[in-house]
Amino acid sequence: MAIPEYLKDFVTDFAQQAKTAFSAPLDPKTFMGPQFVAGLDPLQTQAIGIAQAGVGSFAPFLSSAQQAITQAGQDVAGLDQFAGTGAGTGPGSISAFQSPFQQQVIDETLRQFDLSRQTGRQGIQDAAVRLGGFGGGREGAMLGQFDADTLANRAGIRAGLLAQGFQDAAARRQQAFANQQALAGARAGLAGQQFGLSNFLRQGMGQDVSALGSLGALRQGLDQARLSAAQQTAQATATEPYGRLERLGTALTGLSGGVGTPSVPQQVPNPFGTALSNALGIGNLFANIYGAMRPTG
Numbered sequence: 001m002a003i004p005e006y007l008k009d010f011v012t013d014f015a016q017q018a019k020t021a022f023s024a025p026l027d028p029k030t031f032m033g034p035q036f037v038a039g040l041d042p043l044q045t046q047a048i049g050i051a052q053a054g055v056g057s058f059a060p061f062l063s064s065a066q067q068a069i070t071q072a073g074q075d076v077a078g079l080d081q082f083a084g085t086g087a088g089t090g091p092g093s094i095s096a097f098q099s100p101f102q103q104q105v106i107d108e109t110l111r112q113f114d115l116s117r118q119t120g121r122q123g124i125q126d127a128a129v130r131l132g133g134f135g136g137g138r139e140g141a142m143l144g145q146f147d148a149d150t151l152a153n154r155a156g157i158r159a160g161l162l163a164q165g166f167q168d169a170a171a172r173r174q175q176a177f178a179n180q181q182a183l184a185g186a187r188a189g190l191a192g193q194q195f196g197l198s199n200f201l202r203q204g205m206g207q208d209v210s211a212l213g214s215l216g217a218l219r220q221g222l223d224q225a226r227l228s229a230a231q232q233t234a235q236a237t238a239t240e241p242y243g244r245l246e247r248l249g250t251a252l253t254g255l256s257g258g259v260g261t262p263s264v265p266q267q268v269p270n271p272f273g274t275a276l277s278n279a280l281g282i283g284n285l286f287a288n289i290y291g292a293m294r295p296t297g
Contacts, residue, residue: 007255014248021241031234038224044216047209054205058198065194068187075184079177097176098169106161113157117150 040048081092099105124146128139 004255007252011252014245014252017241017248018245021245026238030238031231036227036231036234038220038227041216041220041223043212044220047212047216050205050212051209054201054209057205058201061194061198061201065191065198068191068194072184072187072191075180075187079180079184092173094166094169094173097172098165102161102165106158109161110154110158113150113154117154120150121146 121143124139124142128142
């Protein structure tokens with residue numbers, strides 16, 4: 001069936017437009033490529049930097065904590081030397097805390113006492129001489145009583161000095177035990193603090209990275225939405241001539257009495273699919289129109 005005369009100019013123009021359209025193939029760079037992919041947001045970059053800088057930053061705290069735990073364990077082990085009553089001569093015994101000058105103090109105190117005692121004894125003898133009783137029974141009785149009293153005092157002084165030295169050593173031993181306990185507790189507390197600082201640092205850094213990453217991802221999503229919209233616009237602009245030719249060809253085919261082709265969807269996932277579908281549709285339409293223009297035999 002021949003094309004009506006009034007459509008021939010439209011068909012000729014359609015053919016020319018189709019030729020022009022297909023002589024300049026689609027450039028995929030206009031609607032595809034990395035320019036339509038959102039890059040990292042500055043907040044995401046900052047989060048990555050914090051995470052990288054923070055790797056291993058808490059290790060010194062862990063090392064200090066481990067060292068403090070080791071020292072605390074040694075301090076606790078050192079408490080064993082204070083077990084028992086403190087008898088003997090071991091490191092934790094009372095004798096280990098006695099003053100090294102104790103015997104010298106005792107010896108000097110007794111020497112001074114003996115000098116004083118000797119002076120007192122001489123005084124009794126001198127008095128007996130003056131009274132004419134030197135060597136008599138009264139002098140002997142007085143000297144005997146004086147010796148008994150002073151020797152008892154001497155023994156008491158020595159015992160008191162020994163007791164005082166023992167008590168002082170026992171007190172120093174108790175204080176050393178308390179100091180050892182306090183030191184162990186302090187080092188254990190220090191270990192806990194170091195572990196706490198390590199955890200605080202890691203948690204704080206993790207929270208910062210998470211917050212920055214979340215905000216950055218939100219802004220990146222907005223950027224990607226704008227880029228996707230721009231990509232769709234670029235795709236529609238690039239494929240619009242093919243769609244327009246398809247619609248024109250369909251109309252001309254219908255007017256000329258030929259068989260039209262189904263309409264091609266305008267929105268398809270793959271832009272090349274849209275262009276190819278439009279191109280195939282235009283080709284079929286053009287064939288139908290050309291067939292309709294041929295004279296009948």
